[in-house]
Amino acid sequence: MVAFANAKINIGLQITEKRPDGFHNIASCFYPVGWSDVVEIIRATEFSFSSSGIDIPGDPAKNLCVKAYELLKADFDLPPVAMHLLKIVPIGAGMGGGSSDAAFVLKLLNDTFKLALSTTALQNYARRLGSDCAFFIENQPQFCSEKGDQFEDISLSLKGKGIVLVYPNLHISTAEAYAGVVPQKTEVDLREALQRPIEEWRHWVKNDFENGLFQKYPVLPQIKAQLYEVGALYASMTGSGSTVFGIFEKVPDLQNIFSPYTVWNGELT
Numbered sequence: 001m002v003a004f005a006n007a008k009i010n011i012g013l014q015i016t017e018k019r020p021d022g023f024h025n026i027a028s029c030f031y032p033v034g035w036s037d038v039v040e041i042i043r044a045t046e047f048s049f050s051s052s053g054i055d056i057p058g059d060p061a062k063n064l065c066v067k068a069y070e071l072l073k074a075d076f077d078l079p080p081v082a083m084h085l086l087k088i089v090p091i092g093a094g095m096g097g098g099s100s101d102a103a104f105v106l107k108l109l110n111d112t113f114k115l116a117l118s119t120t121a122l123q124n125y126a127r128r129l130g131s132d133c134a135f136f137i138e139n140q141p142q143f144c145s146e147k148g149d150q151f152e153d154i155s156l157s158l159k160g161k162g163i164v165l166v167y168p169n170l171h172i173s174t175a176e177a178y179a180g181v182v183p184q185k186t187e188v189d190l191r192e193a194l195q196r197p198i199e200e201w202r203h204w205v206k207n208d209f210e211n212g213l214f215q216k217y218p219v220l221p222q223i224k225a226q227l228y229e230v231g232a233l234y235a236s237m238t239g240s241g242s243t244v245f246g247i248f249e250k251v252p253d254l255q256n257i258f259s260p261y262t263v264w265n266g267e268l269t
């Protein structure tokens with residue numbers, strides 16, 4: 001069985017306080033995008049994990065796909081599988097690629113071995129693998145709070161709008177990015193701000209990682225400014241960076257403008 005593990009963007013990301021467990025409470029709208037990895041799971045005589053595509057730093061035995069399998073294996077009599085990950089979504093990019101891989105492995109195992117796990121049960125397993133992971137179980141636009149793993153429906157549809165994602169070939173570690181932020185409560189209610197016309201979002205809908213990271217990496221505000229110059233309705237960095245996205249009325253072709261970087265474009269669903 002094969003699954004396309006898609007990435008996400010954060011539309012607005014408020015980092016409101018540091019929690020006693022060392023994590024941060026956030027408020028953010030998570031929105032799925034089509035840039036995807038491919039995960040394949042087939043029954044086998046012994047467990048194996050392999051990957052191709054982008055090189056994944058670190059020990060393959062600690063890959064989030066393997067961790068997802070081990071998590072379910074501890075509670076269910078799972079047969080061995082051969083798992084392959086075709087890694088396409090850039091890493092350290094703020095798009096939750098690894099989290100999505102893990103969530104899709106949970107869903108694939110649930111379907112393949114008829115574990116009958118509910119959405120809530122799958123989300124609870126996913127929460128144990130990473131803060132971003134649970135979002136990818138339902139994989140639809142959500143307003144997220146606490147560690148980014150508690151969800152509320154949001155009335156927001158960007159269906160048919162164009163999205164351009166620019167990854168400036170810069171790996172930013174999530175833990176380091178959080179360590180560089182001073183959390184701050186804000187007067188802007190993100191849910192209300194997102195009900196405004198998209199052209200007004202630039203004044204209200206902010207990613208709190210931008211301040212610090214934009215100073216450290218000038219290429220990031222440059223890309224954001226360029227996206228506005230070529231007609232973005234809204235542009236922002238996603239997550240803890242380094243990808244910067246622009247939302248457009250229609251999908252533009254901007255490969256040439258951002259040619260040294262890795263660019264993906266498509267339609268929002």
Ligand SMILES: C[C@](O)(CO)[C@H](O)COP(=O)(O)OP(=O)(O)OC[C@H]1O[C@@H](n2ccc(N)nc2=O)[C@H](O)[C@@H]1O
Binds near residue numbers: 026239
């Ligand atoms: C920046 C975002 O991508 C926004 O969606 C996420 O908050 C990051 O989620 P993630 O990559 O799944 O992060 P995790 O694997 O859970 O945590 C990595 C590290 O980021 C920090 N972390 C993460 C999430 C959070 N709400 N507060 C944090 O302080 C912690 O230092 C943690 O050790």
Ligand SMILES: Nc1ncnc2c1ncn2[C@@H]1O[C@H](COP(=O)(O)OP(=O)(O)OP(=O)(O)O)[C@@H](O)[C@H]1O
Binds near residue numbers: 059064085240241
């Ligand atoms: N399936 C996977 N895909 C990517 N990275 C993985 C995966 N499994 C484990 N990792 C580890 O996670 C690290 C990347 O985590 P990091 O949070 O910086 O980026 P990310 O998972 O791409 O998502 P984001 O950029 O949104 O945080 C990699 O350096 C790698 O060691």
